[in-house]
Amino acid sequence: MPITPTDQIWMNGKMVAWDDARIHVLTHSLHYGMGVFEGIRAYDTSRGPGIFRLTEHIERLHNSAKILMMEIPYSVDELVQATKATVAASGLPGCYIRPIAYYGYGEMGLNTMPCSVDVAIACWPWGAYLGEDALTTGVRMKISSWTRHDNNTMPPAAKTTGNYVNSSLAKIEAVKAGYDEAVMLNPHGFVSECTGENIFVSRHGKLITPPLADGALEGITQSAVMTIARDQGFDVSLGQLTRSDLYIAEEMFVCGTAAEVSAVNSVDDRTIPCPGGMTKVIAEEYGKAVRGQTDRYKDWVELAS
Numbered sequence: 659m660p661i662t663p664t665d666q667i668w669m670n671g672k673m674v675a676w677d678d679a680r681i682h683v684l685t686h687s688l689h690y691g692m693g694v695f696e697g698i699r700a701y702d703t704s705r706g707p708g709i710f711r712l713t714e715h716i717e718r719l720h721n722s723a724k725i726l727m728m729e730i731p732y733s734v735d736e737l738v739q740a741t742k743a744t745v746a747a748s749g750l751p752g753c754y755i756r757p758i759a760y761y762g763y764g765e766m767g768l769n770t771m772p773c774s775v776d777v778a779i780a781c782w783p784w785g786a787y788l789g790e791d792a793l794t795t796g797v798r799m800k801i802s803s804w805t806r807h808d809n810n811t812m813p814p815a816a817k818t819t820g821n822y823v824n825s826s827l828a829k830i831e832a833v834k835a836g837y838d839e840a841v842m843l844n845p846h847g848f849v850s851e852c853t854g855e856n857i858f859v860s861r862h863g864k865l866i867t868p869p870l871a872d873g874a875l876e877g878i879t880q881s882a883v884m885t886i887a888r889d890q891g892f893d894v895s896l897g898q899l900t901r902s903d904l905y906i907a908e909e910m911f912v913c914g915t916a917a918e919v920s921a922v923n924s925v926d927d928r929t930i931p932c933p934g935g936m937t938k939v940i941a942e943e944y945g946k947a948v949r950g951q952t953d954r955y956k957d958w959v960e961l962a963s
C-alpha cells in the first residue's frame with residue numbers, strides 16, 4: 659500500500675522533515691532483522707485525533723525489546739508523549755502510526771550488545787488494510803504452506819522486524835494464488851494467526867482465538883474484541899484450533915490494528931457464512947470504541963493533544 663508522506667518524523671528525540679528521516683545502508687537492523695516495532699491507529703474523534711490503546715502498544719514495544727535484550731533509551735511515557743506529538747504535528751484527524759526501535763549504524767556482527775539503539779515514530783493516512791469491503795463481502799483465506807515460528811525459533815510475543823519474513827512469505831504465496839490473506843499453522847499443526855492479524859472462529863456458538871502459546875501475537879485488538887464480545891454476552895475464550903475447525907466454522911473474522919475487524923468468507927475454498935451475526939455486532943462496537951463513542955471503553959482512546 660503506497661505511503662502518503664506527512665511533514666515530519668520523530669527520530670531520536672527530534673522532529674525531522676519527512677525527506678530527511680534517513681539511515682545509513684550499514685544500519686545493523688537492516689542486515690539482521692533485530693528491530694522491534696508497533697502498528698497503531700489514531701481515529702477522528704469528537705475531541706480530536708484519539709490514539710487507540712497507545713500506552714499498551716508502547717508497553718508491548720518495550721516488552722518486544724526486552725525479549726531481544728535491546729535497551730530502548732526512552733521510557734514508555736517518553737514514547738507515549740513522542741507519539742502524541744508526532745500525530746499532533748501531522749495535522750491528520752486519523753492516521754496509522756509506526757514506532758520502530760532498531761540497532762543503528764556503527765557496529766556489525768551478530769552480537770548486538772555493543773550496538774546503539776535508535777528510535778523513530780512516523781505516521782501517515784492509511785485506509786482499510788484488507789480492503790474497504792472486508793466486513794461486508796469478507797476475505798478469502800488460504801492455509802499457508804509456511805509454518806509459523808515455533809516459540810523456541812522466533813518469539814511470537816516479540817513484534818520484531820525479522821519475524822515478518824515468515825508473514826511476508828505466507829502473504830505473497832496467498833496473494834499469488836488469488837487469496838486475500840493466509841492462515842498460519844504452528845509446527846504442531848494448530849492454528850496460530852494470520853500474517854498480520856489474530857483470528858476468531860465460531861464453533862458450536864462459541865468464539866475461540868488461539869493463544870500466544872500457539873504462536874499468536876498477543877493482539878491489542880484481540881484483547882479489545884474479547885472484552886467487547888463478553889460485554890455483548892458472547893462466549894469467547896483462548897483455545898486451540900485445527901484447520902478442520904476453520905473449514906466447518908459457523909463464522910470467522912480476523913482482527914488487528916491495520917485490518918480492524920474483517921470477516922472471512924472462505925478458507926481453502928470452503929465457504930463460511932459471512933459476515934456472521936457475532937462478527938457484525940463486534941465490528942460495529944469496535945468501530946464505535948476506537949472513535950471514543952462508547953463510554954465503557956473511553957479509556958482505550960488517548961487524545962493526541
Ligand SMILES: Cc1ncc(COP(=O)(O)O)c(C=O)c1O
Pocket residue numbers: 697825851852853854855856874875876877878879880913914915916
Ligand atoms: C502477526 C500479527 N498478529 C496479530 C496482529 C494484531 O495485533 P494488534 O491487534 O495488536 O495490532 C498483528 C498486528 O500487529 C500482527 O502483525
